[in-house]
Amino acid sequence: MEDNLQPQETNDLNRIIPVNIEEQMKTAYIDYSMSVIVGRALPDVRDGFKPVHRRILYAMNELGMSYNRPYKKSARVVGEVLGKYHPHGDSSVYDAMVRMAQGWSMRYMMVDGQGNFGSQDGDGPAAMRYTEARLHRISESMLLDIDKETVDFQLNFDDSLEEPTVLPSRIPNLLVNGSSGIAVGMATNMMPHNLGEVIDGCIAFIDNREITIDELMHYVKAPDFPTGGIIYGMEGVKAGFNFGRGRVVLRGKLHIDTKPSGREQIIITEVPYQVNRDALCDRIGQLVKDGTIDTIAHVNNESNKKEGTRIVVDLKRDAVANVVVNQLYKFTELQTSYGINNVALVKGRPRILNLKDLIGEFVDFRHEVVVRRTQFELKEAEKKAHILQGYLIALDHLDEVIALIRASSTPEIAKEALVSAGWGLDEIQAKAILELRLQRLTGMEREKIKQEYDELMKLISHLRELLANESMRFDLIKNELLEIKERFGDARKSEITYLDNEVSIKDLIKEEDVVITISHLGYIKRTSATEFRAQKRGGRGAMGGRTREEDFIEHLFVASTHHTLLFFTEKGRCYWLNVYEIPEGEKNSKGRAIQNVLQIAPDDKIRAIIDIADLQDADFVNSHHIVLCTKKGIIKKTDLADFSRPRQTGVNAITIVEGDQLLEARLTDGNCEIMLAVKSGRAIRFPESKVRSTGRGAIGVTGIEVDNEEDEVVGMICVNPSTPDRTVLVVSEKGYGKRTAVDEYRTTNRGGKGVKTISVTAKTGSLVGILDVAEKEDLIITCRSGVTIRMNVANISELGRATQGVKLIRIDEGDEIAAITQIHVDEEESAELIENEKTTNDEATNLSEDSSPQEDGVPS
DSSP states (O other): OHHHHHHHHHHHHHHOOOOOHHHHHHHHHHHHHHHHIIIIISOBTTTOOOHHHHHHHHHHHHTTOOTTSOOEEHHHHHHHHHHHTOOSOHHHHHHHHHHTTOTTTOSSOSEEEESOOOOTTSOOOOOTTTOEEEEOGGGHHHHTTTTTTOSOEEEOTTSSSEEESSOOOSSOHHHHHOEEEEOSSOEEEEOOOOHHHHHHHHHHHHHOTTOOHHHHTTTSOSOOOTTOOEEEOSHHHHHHHHHSEEEEEEEOEEEEEEOTTSOEEEEEEEOOTTOOHHHHHHHHHHHHHHTSSOSEEEEEEOOBTTTBOOEEEEEOTTOOHHHHHHHHHHHSTTEEEEEEEOEEEETTEEEEOOHHHHHHHHHHHHHHHHHHHHHHHHHHHHHHHHHHHHHHHHHHTHHHHHHHHHHOSSHHHHHHHHHTTSSOOOHHHHHHHHTOOGGGGSHHHHHHHHHHHHHHHHHHHHHHHHHHOHHHHHHHHHHHHHHHHHHHOOOOSSEEEOOTTTOOGGGGSOOOEEEEEEETTOEEEEEEGGGSOBOOTTOOOEEOOOOOTTOOEEEEEEEETTSEEEEEETTSEEEEEEGGGSOBOOTTSOOEEGGGTSOOOTTOOEEEEEEESOTTOHHHHHTOEEEEEETTSEEEEEEGGGGSSOOTTOEEOOOOOTTOOEEEEEEEOSOOEEEEEETTSEEEEEEGGGSOBOOTTOOOEEOSOOOSTTOOEEEEEEEOTTOTTOEEEEEETTSEEEEEEGGGSOOOOTTSOOEEOSOOOTTTOSEEEEEEEOTTEEEEEEETTSEEEEEEGGGSOBOOTTBOOEEOSOOOTTOOEEEEEEEEOOHHHHHHHHHTOOOSOTTTTSOOTTOOTTTTTOBO
């Protein structure tokens, strides 16, 4: 017997392969971990699904369970998924399907469930044999075009069927619904977001691939949870958006009511995401029982399906409600934090992704889907057009075709005869002709075939153009995304609360254009620019500010509420002020004394204002200068960087000699031409390079010669030669004005007398202001009486230097123009302002009696 056993033992020893147990365990565990990472726990960055969710939706689609079809048993779906695609336990499939049907678990539900699918109070769903389901309407956008070779398919677990490796989603599902999962050695926890915000972010990314994450956060503001709540602080959210790892603190929403008995109660209307309402009530009760919170009398969960969440916390008579609220935030899940860990599969490998990565991967995937769909549609259209072309050839040779077919003994012989007949038919066309129904040989059917062929050729041309033009493809992607937003977009559910240390007050101020007015006696206010109506030239105007009898509006300035203003006083001091810090007032209100806003000396007053968008922009600050001029014709240039560090008490901008005053300040880029105008009607033009840059304390140099004590500089403009559409606008104190081309003023050295810019007469009055304007801008004129008129610059005549101009505004006896300023409007707004203006004063648009068309524009 021993002899008989010996050969068997030898064979067994030959089949034994010695291995290192450490290496074997490493290999086996790595294989297992990769299987869990790729096949179970982590979502794909493209469609945002793990394999089980993808298989559920694909199986439901294959079963025809669309949103407008009858419900089917959940067990039917689970069986389909298990039997064909997902070789795991039935509970894993059913639990995943249930979660996709819960409105408190998914920001946008993918499955439309009928029956008991659980509750937010921790109740479990009914067994799969009792519940029914079908696809939700939005989930069809995940499956659209799956039959057009848009995605790759792979064999299922037993190689008997094919399943998609990814769904051709039109929805950025990973960001919209989030995901969570624990793999081996890594995990993912991604927050849900608002669909409309994410789509806006995708479109912004398509328009600008270099967009920063901070700029994307203007669109995708923060996570948006299906149960609402209040996001408390944005520091962790910003970290998640920037680095893929962060933390969200979420608070429940509540309010405090007072009962008829006088006792207060806290009503909780929203709880944080994934918080069990019954468990929350039990926790509050336990805290009362332990004595941690001793001011709560009773707590009750009154939530229901119709009214949603309602948890009532009754307080004792001596309780302070706000103290109890803070205790609830501290000791219960009414305030919960969630760790952001944006780990997803990118090309089969796990990666940590920031906001831009997530959006970029989805956009690239959509582009790939659009390309593959277009290629498929083009291929199918060309196939169909090829057959229709064969039909048309056959119809052109109908008698010969019929005779040839009748003479053939078999279909194969007939097909070969058609191919070799010399009409240019191939085998595919010949086969289609043989299968052609007789009714299609009628004249009407032939027209239909021709029309169908022509439409197909147009489609083929469009599809080829689409494949050749990348910008067209991205426009198509944007249109499809906007369609999804219109169909399924909704308002945010989660509110955002900034902490004191992370929010700038500028972020809370609405950005809009406002008109800043400063009166002669030093009253300042800001008013929305929309309150100033546009009127036609020669109109009567409207009140721009109610002032004292001896006061009038001296400065009008238009700026954004997010900008910073530099104020220059007549004594040469500079002060800083954010536009939103200027007191707001109605158009006809007086405003507030400027000494209450800025630390200006009582005997000093504002003379010039410069609007700076961002003093922290180093490139802008280092490339710009401020040019200052005085009434006596002194001019000085200083780098803007010298004014980029605000001081509450202000700084010296220019040293003013006795008897002189600062008049104007302008922002330049170093390439401008400077023009100064004097009261007597002269103006000078010279290059900015003629004035070298000096420090803040310098005196300056002569810009224009002022003849006598009574004459003085009334304005300065800085014209950029690269903007030829701008003209020089001058206005006299009696309401006359005109526009003149810049080239009519010859370029000279600084310090000269200049040339005539307006003909000054007793009727026009002295020159009061000079501006450089474009036709798309509006002009705002303010009188000493407070009357203000806004008109389109395009309506002001363009005349020569030596003319007296046309009547711009009718001035009352004893009144004079005090200030002029321009405001930029786009062409549509400007046209609409003028077209829709309907004044109630019949005389508003009439020229004054002393202004006739014959004398307008006549040289003196």
